[in-house]
Amino acid sequence: MKIESRIFEAIAVFFIVMGIIYAVATYFYRTGVEWAGVACFSFSAALALLVGSYFRFVARRVEIRPEDYDEAEIEDGAGELGFFSPHSYWPIMIAGAAALFAIGFATGNFWFSIGVALFLVAAVVGLVMEYHVGPEKH
Structure with a gap:
């Protein structure tokens, strides 16, 4: 889960950087800052950070998974993955x-x-x- 948290935190950093670039680029345009785009970048960064923080929080409470172990074999991931309702409407x-x-x-x-x-x-x-x-x- 640490890898997933790093991925989403990197996405959040990307959105923050692109939001700043977008705000500066539209500031020099004749109509001024385009706030809808800045808000979209900000909310996208917040949502990515929210998911990344959740994955980091969960990663502290679960044991290491075969996906996180560099020397894991395919057999390490065998077995029951969880319960999924087979016929829920x-x-x-x-x-x-x-x-x-x-x-x-x-x-x-x-x-x-x-x-x-x-x-x-x-x-x-x-x-x-x-x-x-x-x-x-x-």
Whole structure:
């Protein structure tokens, strides 16, 4: 996980440097600094730094993985990788509700977006609580 954190931190540094260059370059243009681009670079750097910080935090708590060990063999990565729900319909409901929310928000239908946000929250709760109810109840 340390490698992933370094990658995202390098991306954050790239966005910071490019944001500064972009701000300086647009400052000398006839209309002045173009703040939308500067904001996009700043938010992109913040998001990359957020993911990199999360990976660095997680890397301290997990043992070394075969991907992080230079002399690892293919067999070191064999075995169970985790549990993934084989037949859950909640991710489809979350994606649909998120798409409808975005469409309502983009078109200015804020009441529609608020109503769909309730369905989005309900779908997320359903996904989280999926294995806390009986297998025949969902």
